[in-house]
Amino acid sequence: MKALLKIGGACLLAAAAGTTLFPFYWLVTLSLKREVDQFAIPPIWIRFHPTLAHYYDIFWVRPFGLYFLNSVIAASVSTLLALAIGTLAAYSLARFPRPEVSFWILSTRMFPPIVSIIPLFLMLRWANLLDSVLALAVLYTAFNLPFVVWMMRGFFEELPRDLEEAAMMDGETRLGALWRVVLPLVRAGLAATAAFCLVIAWNEFLFALVVAQTDAAMTLPVGIASRVTQYEIKWGAMSAAGVVAMLPVFLFGAAMQKYLVRGLSLGAVKG
Amino acid sequence: MTKASEAKGNRRRPRKYSGRLWLAPALIVLGALSIYPLLFAVQVSFRTPSGYGFGNFSRLINDRLFLISLFQTLVYTAGALAVEFGIGLGLALLANRQFRGRGLLRSVLLIPMLLPPVVVAVIWRLILNPEFGVLNGTLRLLGIDTAPLTWAAAENTALPSVMLVDIWEWTPFLFLLLLAGLQSLPVEPFEAATVDGASKWQILRHLTLPMLKPVIAIAVLLRGMDLLRVFDQVFILTQGGPGFATETVTLYIYRTAFRFYNFGYAVVMSFVLLIATTVIARSFLRLLGRQPASA
Secondary structure, X not given: OHHHHHHHHHHHHHHHHHHHHHHHHHHHHHHHOOHHHHOOOOOOOOOOOOOOHHHHHXXXXXXXXXHHHHHHHHHHHHHHHHHHHHHHHXXXXXXXXXXXXXXXXXXXXXXXXXXXXXXXXXXXXXXXXXXXXXXHHHHHHHHHHHHHHHHHHHHHHOOOOHHHHHHHHOOOOHHHHHHHHHHHHOHHHHHHHHHHHHHHHHHOOHHHHHHOOOXXXXXXXXXXXXXXXXXXXXXXXHHHHHHHHHHHHHHHHHHHHHHHHHHHOOOXXXX | OOHHHHHHHHXXXXXXXXXXXXXXXXXXXXXXXXXXXXXXXXXXXXXXXXXXXXXXXXXXXXXXXXXXXXXXXXXXXXXXXXXXXXXXXXXXXXXXXXXXXXHHHHHHHHHHHHOOXXXXXXXXXXXXXXXXXXXXXXXXXXXXOOOOOXXXXXXXXXXXXXXXXXXXXXXXHHHHHHHHHHHOOOOHHHHHHHHOOOOHHHHHHHHHHXXXXXXXXXXXXXXXXXXXXXOHHHHHHOOOOOOOOOOOHHHHHHHXXXXXXXXXXXXXXXXXXXXXXXXXXXXXXXXXXXXXXXX
């Protein structure tokens, strides 16, 4: 009976893994199938003639290369800014604790995006900054900042103060001690925080949709969305674009494994 | 501030303050891009097509479509959250022991929620298409009549279908948080209960769940907050349709603001969402302040 339960449990977990993986398999195969094979009845699961035509299509016929570049700029610029500003604030809050300020910072993260984006849209329109990837990157900075502050504050609090105080005794400034002594010690946490910021900015849709007015400022999600809400949809190209949009995320995923639970819970659960 | 750092600060004055000022850039950015927009939004909320006034607020009460979208959002949130929590807890309990491939399982389950929601929605639009999707195609092969399985394409099945996609994408979130919570529980109470002859069900009911409560609360609050603002998947999967069947609050506000350019009314509706979220967020912050759930 006990063995039976164990096998049943293992089967359930395997089923969960299979259900999770199948959609990816399907997206990747669709992006490699010729159009006649994509929606064949009955479906073609394994044996098909692979083609790279859809990838050629999105990069050389459609401007997905530009969207990709825009996504890279928005995600990397905002991550760098949020890390720089957020790490300083986090260190400050870890060493000179002010719980009410910490909670206030976290609470700005809880605003539903639709609440902020309407006034932000009007502000950007007034300043003539709509349709700009850099403007989008600045919005993402504000969006990711509370997250960086909370994650890094947690990492700093776990470090003993003696280390940087010893460095300061030796004549380092506080900034020098932070840069040369403290930050190297929280490297892994910093990398995980950066990976989270990159993923959040890379995946973000609503802000990007509102800011982009033309191809020039579209990120990958917006570029895909603008084509799957049309009347006639090129599913081959869209699945290829989907594969391209999800690839970087796998790289970031590796960096955040160790602090995954902590990041997902905004630092509340230290997994 | 502790005594030690105070003593230090007094000895070398400049240092005492340099670290505190580092908070300033973050506060300026958040002030300009989070707080100021909110105050500005209050002003916008009084803008109506016929000048400034309370028109947007009175319109809210009579807007049946808004109430429907609010109701559908609540159904979506409650339904998806209940299923995600149930499956997530079940899987976490199953996985809460050493076995080969547990690390791999964790990595696999991590993938859906890291993906761009837009891509997730594209995948599922392809899979769920009633005529040429792989799901109905496979079911037909098995001899199942797929005529009633209209998924996101018909009014009566659209909302559950969109919820299904959410469940696929976000059950792992609850799974991972609850598993982390389970693994951080102390062993002794469980050993004691087993020695005392408690049944598995009794242990779960009276020991595991009560001890897991802080983590459960945090996971459910965070997920609930995100569900209330759902936008991306619905936008791609159904655009709120067919008809009005999957219209959510955020989608309705988006349309009001950026399709019909009625910013004042959109802001007023977004405040309703903000109030609902604030109630949840405050409980989250209170929970966090009371006890650092160092699970």
